[in-house]
Amino acid sequence: MFPSDPDVLVIGAGCAGIAAARALAARGRSCIVLEGGSRVGGRAFTESASLGVPFDHGASWLHQADDNPLTPLARALGMTLIDHDAMRDRRLFAFGRLADATERHDFTAAEDAFWTTIDAAARDGTPDRPASIAAPQGGRWDSTVAHWEGAQICAAELSRMSLHDFAATALDGPNLITRDGIGGLVARLAHGLPIRLNARVDRIRWGTRDVTAEGTFGAVTAKAAIVTASTGVLAAGAIAFDPPLPAATQDAIHALPLGLLTKIAFRADHPDAPGMPPFASLRRAVSDDGDRPMSWISRLFGDPLMIAFCGGARAWDIAGNPARAEAEARAEATTVFGARAAAALGRPTVTRWAEDPLFRGAYSHAVPGAQGARAVLATPLADGRLSFAGEACHPRFAATVAGAWFSGTQAAGAVP
Numbered sequence: 421m422f423p424s425d426p427d428v429l430v431i432g433a434g435c436a437g438i439a440a441a442r443a444l445a446a447r448g449r450s451c452i453v454l455e456g457g458s459r460v461g462g463r464a465f466t467e468s469a470s471l472g473v474p475f476d477h478g479a480s481w482l483h484q485a486d487d488n489p490l491t492p493l494a495r496a497l498g499m500t501l502i503d504h505d506a507m508r509d510r511r512l513f514a515f516g517r518l519a520d521a522t523e524r525h526d527f528t529a530a531e532d533a534f535w536t537t538i539d540a541a542a543r544d545g546t547p548d549r550p551a552s553i554a555a556p557q558g559g560r561w562d563s564t565v566a567h568w569e570g571a572q573i574c575a576a577e578l579s580r581m582s583l584h585d586f587a588a589t590a591l592d593g594p595n596l597i598t599r600d601g602i603g604g605l606v607a608r609l610a611h612g613l614p615i616r617l618n619a620r621v622d623r624i625r626w627g628t629r630d631v632t633a634e635g636t637f638g639a640v641t642a643k644a645a646i647v648t649a650s651t652g653v654l655a656a657g658a659i660a661f662d663p664p665l666p667a668a669t670q671d672a673i674h675a676l677p678l679g680l681l682t683k684i685a686f687r688a689d690h691p692d693a694p695g696m697p698p699f700a701s702l703r704r705a706v707s708d709d710g711d712r713p714m715s716w717i718s719r720l721f722g723d724p725l726m727i728a729f730c731g732g733a734r735a736w737d738i739a740g741n742p743a744r745a746e747a748e749a750r751a752e753a754t755t756v757f758g759a760r761a762a763a764a765l766g767r768p769t770v771t772r773w774a775e776d777p778l779f780r781g782a783y784s785h786a787v788p789g790a791q792g793a794r795a796v797l798a799t800p801l802a803d804g805r806l807s808f809a810g811e812a813c814h815p816r817f818a819a820t821v822a823g824a825w826f827s828g829t830q831a832a833g834a835v836p
């Protein structure tokens with residue numbers, strides 16, 4: 421199954437690596453995908469073992485689905501995609517109760533004002549700044565909107581993000597979901613590819629005419645390599661490069677850190693469990709300066725799961741401590757659903773993206789001033805002998821499976 425003398429080494433079998441391998445095969449180039457973990461899909465990972473129904477630990481929506489390369493691929497596989505926005509009952513919890521129609525209207529108006537201000541600031545020609553500088557402030561809903569758009573969606577606070585990159589990578593709907601999960605989709609797209617599992621690459625030698633990847637599996641040499649490990653992995657120095665990477669590439673890696681989004685998924689079969697309908701979502705308004713609410717998604721596809729989402733600094737605070745994550749999510753559930761409903765939730769599965777040395781976080785953002793970093797990281801080195809791909813490399817669909825897929829395809833096309 422593995423070519424003895426491959427043209428290309430692909431490091432990592434997440435979306436970018438799978439897309440690269442497929443594109444290389446389409447070009448008639450042989451490759452080996454070296455994957456450090458025991459499964460394919462990377463940050464697209466669906467499993468049913470822990471909760472008895474499919475649960476996406478990582479990606480769960482195909483954002484901006486009409487432009488998303490995975491949408492036609494899923495359809496070609498016969499998978500049913502559902503427009504979540506079209507059926508989602510969006511609830512807002514504020515002032516100790518569900519918000520009324522006027523409050524929801526005001527919140528939506530604050531969201532619209534946020535995007536108007538961000539877009540205007542991003543276009544005004546001034547140097548890059550933290551995205552938080554451009555966010556409206558002082559209105560009743562502004563801190564809730566900022567928390568939602570920053571920590572809960574982008575996995576990092578607006579103050580940590582480049583305004584220009586934030587604006588350039590903001591995506592729209594439709595947001596599609598599938599019963600098989602996005603991990604299920606990506607795993608199917610990997611079928612038949614030459615992927616070697618449990619082959620963690622520790623060193624890449626790229627100083628000669630070839631590229632050699634080394635690890636406990638031994639050494640494999642090819643004419644070129646595409647590295648798709650996350651910027652969290654690269655910044656930690658988990659792969660040694662010999663010779664060292666150029667300073668500009670290293671700077672780009674460090675300017676694109678991973679934020680963190682943790683999901684705490686509870687079984688919700690008990691009659692006293694929260695009574696939210698399938699596909700509904702609930703956000704809680706920020707109540708004071710230090711408040712960092714979690715949000716909830718209820719019973720996707722009618723499955724008995726209530727999933728709490730915790731993003732940004734609060735997610736880093738609870739990383740590595742699933743018992744604390746559960747306790748904090750139950751406290752959130754008590755606030756928004758009541759003590760009885762919170763107690764009725766089953767034992768949860770808590771995602772572990774921060775602790776896993778093959779990821780070290782959820783997805784990337786550019787730090788203020790680094791709006792050009794994605795393009796730098798995506799620029800092939802040594803006449804195309806070594807290149808980087810992955811969600812962090814895409815200037816528009818960054819932080820998503822779409823960006824990873826586009827980037828992997830592009831890197832494969834640029835191999836000489």
Ligand SMILES: Cc1cc2nc3c(=O)[nH]c(=O)nc-3n(C[C@H](O)[C@H](O)[C@H](O)COP(=O)(O)OP(=O)(O)OC[C@H]3O[C@@H](n4cnc5c(N)ncnc54)[C@H](O)[C@@H]3O)c2cc1C
Pocket residue numbers: 431432433434435436437454455456457460461462463464477478479480481482483619620621622648649650653658659681682683771773777778779781782783809810811812818819820821822824
């Ligand atoms: C909680 C969460 C929610 C998300 N929600 C969404 C969503 O709804 N929609 C969306 O589009 N995106 C979402 N994302 C982001 C999306 O999952 C990622 O952008 C995308 O999957 C990244 O793909 P990638 O190929 O760039 O990287 P990865 O998936 O990280 O793939 C890299 C691969 O490299 C492997 N690797 C690492 N180091 C080594 C090494 N030394 N040697 C060999 N292999 C190595 C890893 O094991 C991994 O398989 C979410 C992510 C998370 C964590």
